[in-house]
Amino acid sequence: MIPDLLNAQKKFFKTGQTQEVAYRKKVLKSLLNHLITREQDITEALYKDFKKPEFESVLTETAIVIQDLKHTIKKLSKWAKPKRVFPALLNFPSSDYLYSEPYGNVLVIAPWNYPYQLAIAPLVGAIAAGNTVVLKPSELTPNTSALLSDIIKKVFKPEHVTVVQGGVGTSTQLLHQRWDYIFFTGSVNVGKIVAKAAAPNLTPITLELGGKNPCIIDETANIKLTAKRVVWGKFVNAGQTCIAPDYVLIHHTKKEAFYKAIQHEIELAYGQNPEDSKDLARIINIKNFERLSELLVNQKCKIGGQTNAKDLYIAPTIIDEPKLDSEVMKDEIFGPILPVVSYQDVSDLDRIILSYNKPLSLYVFSTNSAKAKQLIKKYSFGGGCINDTIVHFANHRLPFGGVGNSGIGAYHGQHTFDTFSHKKGVVKKANWLDIPVRYAPYKGKLNTVRKVLKWL
Ligand code: NAD
Numbered sequence: 001m002i003p004d005l006l007n008a009q010k011k012f013f014k015t016g017q018t019q020e021v022a023y024r025k026k027v028l029k030s031l032l033n034h035l036i037t038r039e040q041d042i043t044e045a046l047y048k049d050f051k052k053p054e055f056e057s058v059l060t061e062t063a064i065v066i067q068d069l070k071h072t073i074k075k076l077s078k079w080a081k082p083k084r085v086f087p088a089l090l091n092f093p094s095s096d097y098l099y100s101e102p103y104g105n106v107l108v109i110a111p112w113n114y115p116y117q118l119a120i121a122p123l124v125g126a127i128a129a130g131n132t133v134v135l136k137p138s139e140l141t142p143n144t145s146a147l148l149s150d151i152i153k154k155v156f157k158p159e160h161v162t163v164v165q166g167g168v169g170t171s172t173q174l175l176h177q178r179w180d181y182i183f184f185t186g187s188v189n190v191g192k193i194v195a196k197a198a199a200p201n202l203t204p205i206t207l208e209l210g211g212k213n214p215c216i217i218d219e220t221a222n223i224k225l226t227a228k229r230v231v232w233g234k235f236v237n238a239g240q241t242c243i244a245p246d247y248v249l250i251h252h253t254k255k256e257a258f259y260k261a262i263q264h265e266i267e268l269a270y271g272q273n274p275e276d277s278k279d280l281a282r283i284i285n286i287k288n289f290e291r292l293s294e295l296l297v298n299q300k301c302k303i304g305g306q307t308n309a310k311d312l313y314i315a316p317t318i319i320d321e322p323k324l325d326s327e328v329m330k331d332e333i334f335g336p337i338l339p340v341v342s343y344q345d346v347s348d349l350d351r352i353i354l355s356y357n358k359p360l361s362l363y364v365f366s367t368n369s370a371k372a373k374q375l376i377k378k379y380s381f382g383g384g385c386i387n388d389t390i391v392h393f394a395n396h397r398l399p400f401g402g403v404g405n406s407g408i409g410a411y412h413g414q415h416t417f418d419t420f421s422h423k424k425g426v427v428k429k430a431n432w433l434d435i436p437v438r439y440a441p442y443k444g445k446l447n448t449v450r451k452v453l454k455w456l
Helices: 002-014 021-037 039-050 054-080 117-128 142-155 168-175 188-201 223-239 252-270 286-296 346-353 369-378 414-419 446-455
Strands: 083-085 094-102 105-109 132-136 161-163 181-185 205-208 214-217 247-251 301-303 317-320 337-343 361-365 383-386 421-429
Touching (some): 002 105, 002 132, 002 168, 021 039, 021 054, 021 117, 039 054, 039 142, 054 117, 054 223, 054 414, 105 117, 105 168, 117 181, 117 414, 132 168, 142 161, 181 188, 214 223, 223 252, 223 337, 223 361, 247 252, 247 346, 252 317, 252 337, 286 337, 337 346, 369 383, 414 421
Parallel strands (some): 105 132, 105 181, 132 161, 181 205, 214 247, 247 337
Antiparallel strands (some): 083 094, 301 317
């Protein structure tokens, strides 16, 4: 079935219809209308999947997609047009162009944590750029994935876009096919499987992965505001966010004040008993619940620590000074657990941050602007913020992606369109003049060439 589907998409791509900008706009507008009409269904599906609060669903999934789609439709003609670039004087006389060409048949594999947004956003860019798409959403969010399939069926011909639902087996089958581009969002380990599957055909890939994101709070930080912004960025989606702060590194003089402030902010956000709060999502499944609960064993929970397997609930939890070799400090946490480690000076920051692979995000809280900028420059990471968490995601002008183990490539806004387009450089040479110096025989020409190159 999968090879047949891909063959149908290959055939459709060859008809050239997806390359027509008017056609791309038409289908994207139709998608926009459907997504607006079905917004309530989408937030309900997300609630069924992991009790994602409606407010968070709108803010972090549906609104962001609708905004992105509107922006793409508005800008598409401009992005798709061949761009004239300044020619090289060596090629005089010429006019030079950059063509954006669709790769062809694209595979998008999406994760469960933002199951709607992380499926639709790459899809929009791939279609805008003129490709066909097979989208494989996560099997862990069956309600959202079924709804995605239903919406896509109503908007697109299957030979243009199809949702293929399924788990690892389906994903493996899809990866065995020959694609022109693979866009994967998920864990580092599966990212490596995708890279291996792409290698035999040299298929270009984007890998949007994860990592252990540090959140540095220095001695000059505004602790009240810092605590508020850390609580939001860490516990939105119950901490199941690839760019959530993974662990806090706080100057030792500020730790106690931070604990007081964070306790206050957690209570303000989720009440005395966060389990009763309607504003806290649940852990996606029992496997992740058990993995996260294990991380709490033998740790000093300064705040929270309560769990309820029946409801897949884990309280917003702050762990005080975990050992750096303990499980909670090994891999990406991906849940509502925040370890706090105090530091004395910058050498401690180096020692800890540089002991991990390059993270997807890094956050610095400081009122010393020069120092904050220094830290941002010093460490390599995908993207981040000074004095806030996760909000860099919301600016479509900023490319979103990792570096090193946290990913390859980036997207958002025009970057998404560019990700799914091959940039074809073309020189259009004029015939009215043909400078003879480059042609053989070369005897006696080298000095002239050297002079010209020096002058250029
Ligand atoms: P995952 O890697 O387990 O799964 C992602 C997708 O890959 C799913 O569709 C799944 O069906 C498929 N898959 C799983 N195992 C596979 C295998 N062995 N072979 C082929 N396909 C396979 O990730 P997840 O648990 O869904 O998501 C959580 C991870 O994703 C976290 O590490 C998080 O940091 C990362 N993430 C990154 C971003 C980003 O934008 N960089 C965004 C969200 C999540």
